[in-house]
Amino acid sequence: MSGGADRKLFLGGRLKRLRRQLALTQTAMAADLGVSPSYLNHIERNQRPLSAQLLLRLAETYDVDLRDFTAAGGDATEAAVGEALTDPVFQGLAVPRHEVIQAIQDQPALSDAFLRLYRAFADRRARDSGAPDPDSPADWVREYLQARKNHFSEFDLLGETLAEALESETPGEPFEARARARLTTRHGLSVRTLPAEVMVEWTRRFDPHRRRLLLSETLGPASRAFAVAYQLAAAEHAAEIETVITAAAPPEAARALLKVALTNALAAAVLMPYGAFHALAEESGYDLPRLQARFGVSFEQAAHRLTTLSRPTARGVPFFLMRVDQAGNVSKRFAAGAFPFSRFGGACPRWRLHSAFRTPGRVVTQIVETPDGGRWFTLARTVDRQGRDAFTEGQDLAVGLGCEISHAHRLIQARGLDLSNPEVTPIGPACRLCPRHPCAERAAPPIDRSLAVDDWAKSISPYPFATG
Numbered sequence: 079m080s081g082g083a084d085r086k087l088f089l090g091g092r093l094k095r096l097r098r099q100l101a102l103t104q105t106a107m108a109a110d111l112g113v114s115p116s117y118l119n120h121i122e123r124n125q126r127p128l129s130a131q132l133l134l135r136l137a138e139t140y141d142v143d144l145r146d147f148t149a150a151g152g153d154a155t156e157a158a159v160g161e162a163l164t165d166p167v168f169q170g171l172a173v174p175r176h177e178v179i180q181a182i183q184d185q186p187a188l189s190d191a192f193l194r195l196y197r198a199f200a201d202r203r204a205r206d207s208g209a210p211d212p213d214s215p216a217d218w219v220r221e222y223l224q225a226r227k228n229h230f231s232e233f234d235l236l237g238e239t240l241a242e243a244l245e246s247e248t249p250g251e252p253f254e255a256r257a258r259a260r261l262t263t264r265h266g267l268s269v270r271t272l273p274a275e276v277m278v279e280w281t282r283r284f285d286p287h288r289r290r291l292l293l294s295e296t297l298g299p300a301s302r303a304f305a306v307a308y309q310l311a312a313a314e315h316a317a318e319i320e321t322v323i324t325a326a327a328p329p330e331a332a333r334a335l336l337k338v339a340l341t342n343a344l345a346a347a348v349l350m351p352y353g354a355f356h357a358l359a360e361e362s363g364y365d366l367p368r369l370q371a372r373f374g375v376s377f378e379q380a381a382h383r384l385t386t387l388s389r390p391t392a393r394g395v396p397f398f399l400m401r402v403d404q405a406g407n408v409s410k411r412f413a414a415g416a417f418p419f420s421r422f423g424g425a426c427p428r429w430r431l432h433s434a435f436r437t438p439g440r441v442v443t444q445i446v447e448t449p450d451g452g453r454w455f456t457l458a459r460t461v462d463r464q465g466r467d468a469f470t471e472g473q474d475l476a477v478g479l480g481c482e483i484s485h486a487h488r489l490i491q492a493r494g495l496d497l498s499n500p501e502v503t504p505i506g507p508a509c510r511l512c513p514r515h516p517c518a519e520r521a522a523p524p525i526d527r528s529l530a531v532d533d534w535a536k537s538i539s540p541y542p543f544a545t546g
Contacts, residue, residue, distance in 0.1 A: 087133070090124040091184040097122075100140065111135050124184060143390065159189060160449065162196040215332035219339050220411065222326055228412045229388035230343050232322070236315055237347025244348075253349060253374055254303040257310045261291070265313045269306060271295055284309060300376040307345040315344060343386070349373060350383045356392050359384065363490030364395060366441075378461045381479045385412045395485045398454075400478045401461075404435055409475075426505035431478035434458040443491055445483060445500045453502060456480030457491050 097107050108118040111132060120126040136142045159178050163171070182189045244256040251259075261267040268290045277283070277294040282305045284291050291309045293302055312319070319340050328336045350373045362368045369380040378401070387394025398413035406427075430444040441459045448454070458478040483500070486492040 087128045088124040089128045089183065090122040091186050093118075093128065093136075094122045095186055096136075096140070096142070110139050158193055162193060162200075165196070165200070167199075215329065215335050218329060218332040219335045222328065222336065223339060223412060227388055227414050228385050229414065230322070230340070230347075230386075231389060232318065233340070233344040233347045234352040234386075234389065236318060237311075237344060237349075238351045238353060240310070240314060240348050241351040252303075254299075254306050257303070257306045257348075261306070261310055261313065265289075267291060267309065267313065269293065269309075271297075271302075281305075282308075298376075300370075300374060300379060303374055304345060304349060304379060307349045308341055311344040311348055312341050319344065346379065346383055346386070350375060350380070352387070352389060353392070355383060356387050356389070356394055359387070359394055360488075363488065363493070365490045376461070377459060378477050381477055382410075382412065384479065385414045388414050395481045395488055397479055397481050400431065402431060402476055402478075404474055404476075406432065410477075428503055428505045429456065429458075429478065431456070431458040431476055434460050434476040434478075435474075441491065445486075445495075445502050446480075446505045447502045448505060453483040453500075454480045455483050455486035455489065455492055455497075 097104070100107075102110070104118050104122070105115045108115040111118070112135065113132070117126065121128055121132075133144055137144050159182065160175070162168075163173050163178070244253070244260060248256045248259055258269050261269065266289050270290055271293045272295065274294055274296050277292065277296075280292070281294045281297055281301070282292065291306070293305055297305065319337060322340055323333065323336055326336060350369075355369070355373065358369060358372055364384065366377060366380050369375070369383075370377060373380070375383075381397075381399055384394065384397045385399050388396070394414075396414040399410060400408060401410035402408050429446055430442045434440075434442055438460045441457050443455070443457045446454050446456055456478055457480065458476055460474075460476050463475055481489070483497060486495075486497050
């Protein structure tokens with residue numbers, strides 16, 4: 079039996095937090111789980127491990143996702159706390175890794191509180207130094223999407239249902255034609271493609287008074303299809319989107335941006351129905367060109383959809399995704415898994431995400447190791463900015479996609495590599511936080527937060543209307 083299978087799970091702190099969230103006494107929870115109160119007390123105090131049988135009972139009794147329950151949990155992951163502890167304010171403390179892990183496991187609420195306090199301190203320090211406000215509406219939306227692990231099961235179900243209806247109404251037609259027909263017949267909306275000089279800086283625009291969606295001729299087929307899917311999602315399921323927004327309770331300034339992000343997520347679920355997309359991804363070894371061809375989407379749209387495959391009965395590889403420009407500004411970061419994104423800086427320059435600009439349109443792969451010892455299989459490729467599909471050759475964004483190396487054997491891009499003894503490049507979550515690397519003295523790439531509201535919406539949208 080493997081060492082992982084023999085590993086004992088001491089999760090008393092998480093079990094205690096779950097019990098308190100459910101407002102249960104030890105006696106009541108013990109009765110629900112069929113154990114004695116004293117045995118439950120021993121588990122909560124980490125004097126006994128949490129057995130596999132008891133974990134299954136927890137899942138069945140309280141509808142607990144075992145992956146979430148046994149993962150790092152909460153905001154306070156090992157990577158996040160470790161990142162905070164590298165701040166110069168903690169210089170000389172040298173908190174060992176095992177103490178960080180034990181604190182997160184035994185005192186998850188206190189660890190979350192520490193992380194929240196540090197983030198408030200770091201944000202205040204940034205404001206006092208004259209840096210842009212990190213608590214922008216776009217950041218709120220990004221963190222909300224990450225808290226949901228970029229997965230909205232309700233939208234996936236709605237998307238599959240709508241995709242089936244489109245196929246039954248106009249079988250055999252391309253997606254864009256089916257969606258345009260439904261917009262016209264069901265909602266009285268027309269779709270027009272206009273010259274670039276008429277649209278000026280817009281790539282898409284909805285005119286509610288004349289009931290028409292205007293698209294720029296600069297949009298390529300994938301971007302045009304997604305724009306139509308976005309409008310159809312907004313027309314068909316406005317009430318459901320509003321329900322999710324209300325439950326999220328965003329700040330007023332972030333409400334419009336959250337609506338854009340959620341509508342994009344629903345549009346992707348219509349264009350790339352969960353069941354069919356997941357099935358082809360598994361069958362093809364997560365072959366992005368095949369996914370693009372089957373669903374008529376761009377590289378970035380397909381890559382982003384891969385980060386959303388967290389349906390409990392049909393989970394995909396837990397990917398993370400990051401998008402940067404040539405200056406290092408990060409405009410996207412999403413993860414279905416636990417990649418240690420830095421909140422306080424950009425991506426490490428040793429990651430080939432940045433060197434992808436030297437080989438436009440070509441996928442480059444790399445196995446990286448983060449300071450916590452985690453290893454990740456990654457691939458990166460350049461894509462075009464919005465509205466440049468047809469007339470501009472410049473490729474000035476790069477998308478990085480990756481997963482833990484334990485999942486890499488499922489990917490076609492990793493075939494032929496020695497994953498048991500790979501060539502590894504050590505990277506850090508951000509340059510200023512990575513003292514072990516030669517590039518540690520360099521400043522972290524800037525993050526541009528001085529964006530207009532419309533640019534904010536484009537930057538946080540999971541599926542931009544025009545990508546490479």
